[in-house]
Amino acid sequence: xPPIEDADIAIIGAGVMGLALAYNLAAPAGRKSRAPRxxxxxxxxxxxxxxxxxxxxxxxxxxxxxxxxxxxxxMDICAHFAKQMRINVWMRRGGYLFLAxxxxxxxxxxxxxxxxxxxxxxxxxxxxxxxxxxxxELAIERTVAACYNPTDGIVFPWPFxxxxxxxxxxxxxxxxxxxxxxxxxxxxxxxxxGFRITTPAGAxxxxxxxxxxxxxxxxxxxxxxxxxxxxxxxxxILSTEPLKPFLKPMVTVSETGLYVSQSLRGELVGGISMPxxxxxxxxxxxxxxxxxxxxxxRALCELMPVLGHVKVVRQWAGPYDLSPDGDPIVxxxxxxxxxxxxxxxxxxxxxxxxxxxxxxxSALRGGAPHAFLTAWNPARFASGAPPxxxxxxxxxx
Amino acid sequence: MAGKVILCRCxxxxxxxxxxxxxxxxxxxxxxxRYTGFGTGPCQGKECLRAVVTAIAAAAGRGAGGQKADAPAxxxxxxxxxxxELAVLAGAGTAPPSRRR
Numbered sequence: 294x295p296p297i298e299d300a301d302i303a304i305i306g307a308g309v310m311g312l313a314l315a316y317n318l319a320a321p322a323g324r325k326s327r328a329p330r331x332x333x334x335x336x337x338x339x340x341x342x343x344x345x346x347x348x349x350x351x352x353x354x355x356x357x358x359x360x361x362x363x364x365x366x367x368m369d370i371c372a373h374f375a376k377q378m379r380i381n382v383w384m385r386r387g388g389y390l391f392l393a394x395x396x397x398x399x400x401x402x403x404x405x406x407x408x409x410x411x412x413x414x415x416x417x418x419x420x421x422x423x424x425x426x427x428x429x430e431l432a433i434e435r436t437v438a439a440c441y442n443p444t445d446g447i448v449f450p451w452p453f454x455x456x457x458x459x460x461x462x463x464x465x466x467x468x469x470x471x472x473x474x475x476x477x478x479x480x481x482x483x484x485x486x487g488f489r490i491t492t493p494a495g496a497x498x499x500x501x502x503x504x505x506x507x508x509x510x511x512x513x514x515x516x517x518x519x520x521x522x523x524x525x526x527x528x529x530i531l532s533t534e535p536l537k538p539f540l541k542p543m544v545t546v547s548e549t550g551l552y553v554s555q556s557l558r559g560e561l562v563g564g565i566s567m568p569x570x571x572x573x574x575x576x577x578x579x580x581x582x583x584x585x586x587x588x589x590x591r592a593l594c595e596l597m598p599v600l601g602h603v604k605v606v607r608q609w610a611g612p613y614d615l616s617p618d619g620d621p622i623v624x625x626x627x628x629x630x631x632x633x634x635x636x637x638x639x640x641x642x643x644x645x646x647x648x649x650x651x652x653x654x655s656a657l658r659g660g661a662p663h664a665f666l667t668a669w670n671p672a673r674f675a676s677g678a679p680p681x682x683x684x685x686x687x688x689x690x
Numbered sequence: 691m692a693g694k695v696i697l698c699r700c701x702x703x704x705x706x707x708x709x710x711x712x713x714x715x716x717x718x719x720x721x722x723x724r725y726t727g728f729g730t731g732p733c734q735g736k737e738c739l740r741a742v743v744t745a746i747a748a749a750a751g752r753g754a755g756g757q758k759a760d761a762p763a764x765x766x767x768x769x770x771x772x773x774x775e776l777a778v779l780a781g782a783g784t785a786p787p788s789r790r791r
Binding site for chain 1 (some may be wrong): 777
């Protein structure tokens with residue numbers, strides 16, 4: 294293994310968050326400031342973690358204005374990503390269709406649609422029959438109302454990692470995969486003097502650290518004696534044999550948490566909330582369970598009865614990274630100066646990474662902080678801070 | 691020639707595709723699977739795994755400074771064992787199958 298260079302900023306985790314942050318941090322600066330030296334380390338290969346295990350949905354339909362606007366910007370980055378990074382990301386903008394099975398769920402969608410319209414998003418509430426006009430295979434007996442935004446879409450997640458990794462490397466970022474961090478010391482034994490990071494490939498120093506390890510972040514934070522409040526939750530997903538293109542939007546069902554889309558490869562890809570979603574005792578677990586496959590199969594056959602003869606080809610699992618109030622955790626830990634986190638994205642980090650990384654990188658380089666850096670600040674979990682509820686309600690899975 | 695040698699028939703992955711992945715530094719079998727898509731089709735690698743492992747080892751061992759692939763190991767196998775209809779899975783776990791298929 295090659296030795297690891299000392300860095301201004303070390304990023305732990307080469308998922309989409311860490312790589313997108315590295316890319317944005319290393320972007321050529323103006324003449325006056327030099328770009329910081331960035332090292333990214335990861336214990337596994339690219340796409341091993343949740344960035345390689347998610348459903349690839351990119352949507353702008355959220356319930357808070359901040360998230361809608363963030364995702365509008367993220368969608369814009371995604372739409373230009375293939376051309377800019379010269380890599381095919383298999384993006385298809387067929388929209389997102391949310392189905393509500395109860396009046397209460399329909400009212401929530403209505404409220405969210407109003408927020409989205411204020412942000413300029415063309416989301417519309419539609420009747421069940423209109424939903425079936427979009428997806429003729431739908432059984433709509435249990436649908437009360439739906440909303441549809443035609444500008445949402447799906448991507449194939451993996452090329453985003455390669456795209457960001459190659460572009461970051463071109464800008465001088467050193468990316469070390471298969472390089473787990475085994476210890477972190479504060480240099481000089483005091484706060485604010487930087488860190489010494491140990492890996493099997495050797496040790497290196499960094500003025501600052503950003504932990505972008507998703508559901509594995511609490512384990513990284515423990516290395517500096519910090520305790521993060523997030524916990525992992527296993528979510529499973531399956532993929533079918535490829536079919537002729539027939540399903541335009543990503544379809545989601547409020548009551549079950551089911552989501553399913555058809556990728557540009559033709560496969561149906563989807564998951565569902567599981568009643569036995571366990572806490573996994575704080576450990577990330579990635580095993581596949583038959584209970585998921587059968588639950589998902591029943592829900593899919595109910596949603597689109599014509600799918601009965603479609604074959605499931607593979608299933609896998611990945612961790613959602615849950616924070617206590619549902620909002621992400623982004624910023625410097627109050628007790629460990631120089632140690633930053635960007636985690637807690639609750640299964641929706643992939644679609645948010647392009648925009649979150651852009652603004653977080655700007656702030657780390659001294660730019661004006663985006664509003665999310667206040668809302669998602671880790672200090673809100675400091676002892677004595679009043680418990681708070683995150684504003685976002687539009688989660689899937 | 692390598693561009694015409696199909697190693698993974700489900701996903702049309704050629705020997706040249708594998709060599710390209712290795713040139714970019716993707717030498718772990720899981721990385722090559724992700725970068726080329728080999729083994730993610732209906733056969734789930736049952737036909738192509740050996741051929742691709744051999745190609746990775748050959749490509750990774752070649753050239754000055756080329757990284758040697760680690761001892762080849764199969765990638766994580768994913769359920770179901772064979773492609774299975776949703777209707778069959780939907781019936782599983784609720785009642786015994788009415789007949790063998």
